[in-house]
Amino acid sequence: MAEKGRVLSSYEINPYTMMIRPAGDEYSEVIEAGARYLVSCRPFDIVKRSCAYFGSSYSGRRDGTKQLIGITYKAPIIVDPYTSIYLFPTASPASPQCVWISHDYIASYEKNGPYATVVTFQNSESFDLPVSFYSLENQVSRTAMLRIKFTQNMKRMEKFNKKPAHLLHNRASEPNGAYWINE
Template sequence: MGEKSSLIEEYEINPYTMAIIPTQYGSRTYTEVLESQDRFISPFRPIDIVKKSCEYFGASYLGRKEGTKRLIGITHKAPIIVDPHTSIYLFPTTSPTNPHCIWISHDHVMKQDKASSNSTVVTFRNKQTLTIPVSISSFENQMYRTSLLRIRFTQHIQHMEKRIGQPKSFIMQLEASERKRNYELKNDHLL
């Protein structure tokens, strides 16, 4: 992972985003963004990029966290759906308020291996690796939570599609709400 990173001002998480990593520059926290074919440095903190990306896809970060809470009951180190249409699911390696929190894209993780008692080597689908300062059990727990979020969200969508897909009840509801009435207008009043 020794390739050079480009400096960018604006960044939205997208289907190519693999990891959002805090990087210290003097007294400020910047972000190193790993994409499947590129690397960038942003002058914003990782949590700011995550929040802005949620808004870019039409929801607030707090709304996404609340959605996770409702779907799987997780509130601490909660994974989030950044964009359900392109299946962007991220999970934090620590509390998101921690300045050392790394965000990992669930979809890009191919495997994880123990590097030491307090670190894990993540291998992404493009064969790049990243060693993160988190135990393998903690990392695997975050992977599990994110998988559960994906499954529950998919189940909710499928349940809704089944309900809408039942034409008889759907048509009956439409007919009940669209009864035709004849109206007459007399002296500027409807009768």
């Protein structure tokens, strides 16, 4: 937890965010690699606000997922493509029980009853979550599909972005007020 008794009024998802889960009706517990925070808003509100922080709306991120992999229900999203923050919900995002998990930090998960799964993160912290093993496994797979498709598209675009070497090293200079290119 942050300082004892301290509640944050807002939070932006970042590359250290591992999980965001509900803590009562109006709060969230944010688990980062090495820190925990109590935030005075619901997990879905944190996700929506973070999407906006990184230049898109939640619905825009969800529509992007639909375009890339055709998923619309419990869709994983790319919160920030630049830092590769991929999150997935464990239930309908509007559900008060929905937990948001970062795909990057999952080390393993195992069944712990018909509607519970223990998720272990890369820092060895484990959490018993109210989601069936098969549902969680499906969400992990969908998020991997989203990551692969987005990465493939970016690599395809990088091929078009390669300029001939002689164009990368040109310099403009202005002898006697005229523009010309040094090569």
